[in-house]
Structures are given as structure tokens and as C-alpha cells.
Amino acid sequence: MKKIVAPDYGLGETVKSHAAAIKVAIKEAILPQTVTSHYPRERRRMPDCFRGYLRFDPEMCISCFQCSFICPANAIGMREAPDNRYYPTIDYGKCIFCYFCLDSCPGGALKPTKVHDVAYNDVDEMLTPTCDMIDMPDLVREDEQYVEYKIDEHDLSLERVKGLDDLAVELPELEKISMVSVCVAPENCLSCRVCEEVCESGAITSTLDGDEIRMAIDTTTCNGCGLCVKECSMQVLRLVRREI
Structure with missing residues (x-):
């Protein structure tokens, strides 16, 4: 088994390495380059x-x-x-x-x-x-x-x-796409009136026509939230772009 022997540095190399270490210490004392932030200051x-x-x-x-x-x-x-x-x-x-x-x-x-x-x-x-x-x-x-x-x-x-970093972020205003709910398959509607109950804008109404309940959507009042589309059990409602 060979014994590990420490390298034998000469006087010049020893002085050089010590001088480099002292230089780093002085630099850190004057202009510290620490990556630690002193929170909360x-x-x-x-x-x-x-x-x-x-x-x-x-x-x-x-x-x-x-x-x-x-x-x-x-x-x-x-x-x-x-x-x-x-x-x-x-x-x-x-x-x-x-x-x-x-x-x-x-x-x-x-x-x-x-x-x-x-x-x-x-x-x-x-x-x-x-x-x-x-x-x-x-x-x-x-x-x-x-x-x-x-x-x-x-x-x-x-x-x-x-300075102080602003903690409130203001996002650029997005282009809004106006949507409206429409019935794409009225023949499949069950007239359960769930869409009318969940509509927050009051755009969906029901009327009794004889023995039948008829549903109607006022597209001028609809805000395109999509609640009725989500709750429709027969999937007869869709969100489409509002016609300008």
C-alpha cells in the first residue's frame, strides 16, 4: 500500500497562494460579493x-x-x-x-x-x-x-x-372576445330550466306555450359566462362569438 505524500511546495508558490488568499479576503471585506439577501431589510x-x-x-x-x-x-x-x-x-x-x-x-x-x-x-x-x-x-x-x-x-x-420593488403587478389589457350562448340543438332540449336557474344575467327565460315549455336566450343581455353551457345535461348550448 502506497502512502499519500503531501506535495512539497516551494517558497515562491507558498507566498503566491497566501497572497491570493489575502487579496480575496480584503476584497470581500470592502466589496462583499455574498449572494445572501438580508431580509427583511x-x-x-x-x-x-x-x-x-x-x-x-x-x-x-x-x-x-x-x-x-x-x-x-x-x-x-x-x-x-x-x-x-x-x-x-x-x-x-x-x-x-x-x-x-x-x-x-x-x-x-x-x-x-x-x-x-x-x-x-x-x-x-x-x-x-x-x-x-x-x-x-x-x-x-x-x-x-x-x-x-x-x-x-x-x-x-x-x-x-x-428603491422598492412594486409588489402589485399590472398586466397588459387583453383583447376581449365577446361570447354569447346559443342553442344549437333545440330539438334535444328537455326544458328542464336548469340554464334559466343558473343564468346570472337573466338572459335565459322560459314561457309556457300550451303544454310545452319554450326556452329563449336574449343575446343582448347574455354576458357569455358559460354557466348554462356547463350545466346543460343534453349539451344543446354552445358559446359562440357575438356578432357585431
Whole structure:
């Protein structure tokens, strides 16, 4: 068995290596290149696509229930507001921040934020009603600058910038496609009136014609939420582009 022998450095190589180490120590003491951010005095700058807590704009909501239907964690519930419309509430004890609700919102009523560090007194407070989603939450901010990680082909560095990172994200306004519900197979309709019951805009009405119940859709009132299409057991309703 051969014994591992330590290399024998000459005096010149020893002095050179020690000088390099001292140089690095002095550089780090004057201009530290640490990649550690000193939270909460400074906050890491998050990208605009960061999935934080959600804001809600009731003016853009059409009460289509899509956010509630698509939520895989059953964290979103719809509650009736004083104006007889239904708006979402979010239980952040269940939310997995997948943003399926935001992606599926046809009116753009749900908006993203970079807020992620929220403290609650108990689990019940994590159920966030609509009124608390309209505005940004009250934030206690101790940060005076934000940090941003820079990665190049040689190393990872951290850049500190004076200023506050805006935690509210404003998305560009999307082109809205106006949709309307129509009956594509009236001969298959059962006249069960489920579509009339779920219609939030009152666009679907039923009339009694002799012994038959006839359904009608007012396309000028329909907001294209798609609730009737989803609930129709015979699949006779479809969403189509509204004719201009």
C-alpha cells in the first residue's frame, strides 16, 4: 500500500497562494460579493410572473364561476354580494398558487401580486373574503432596497439597488372576445330550466306555450359566462362569438 505524500511546495508558490488568499479576503471585506439577501431589510426582486396572493377587480368580473370550477384545491368559493352578483373568495389554507383561476378568468378580474410573506393569527383568517381581495393588503415594509441575482458564464453575483420593488403587478389589457350562448340543438332540449336557474344575467327565460315549455336566450343581455353551457345535461348550448 502506497502512502499519500503531501506535495512539497516551494517558497515562491507558498507566498503566491497566501497572497491570493489575502487579496480575496480584503476584497470581500470592502466589496462583499455574498449572494445572501438580508431580509427583511432588503427584498429579493421577484419577476412579474411570480405567483403571489391575488387581487380582485369586481368591475371586470362577470360571475362566470370559472375560477371556482377550475381550482384543483377547492380553495375558491363564490359568495353572493349585496348587488346580487357572485364574487370569489379564496381560502389560502388550501390554495396551491397554481394560478389556474387567473389564467381561466375571461374578464381579467383576477390580478397577480408578488406578495408571499403573509402572517395569520389562526387558520380561520386564511379564508379571504372578496372585500379583502380588492385592494392590496396592509404591508409592513422594512426594506429600503431590493436585490437581484445576476448569473453569467463565470459566477453568480448579487446586485443591490436602492428603491422598492412594486409588489402589485399590472398586466397588459387583453383583447376581449365577446361570447354569447346559443342553442344549437333545440330539438334535444328537455326544458328542464336548469340554464334559466343558473343564468346570472337573466338572459335565459322560459314561457309556457300550451303544454310545452319554450326556452329563449336574449343575446343582448347574455354576458357569455358559460354557466348554462356547463350545466346543460343534453349539451344543446354552445358559446359562440357575438356578432357585431
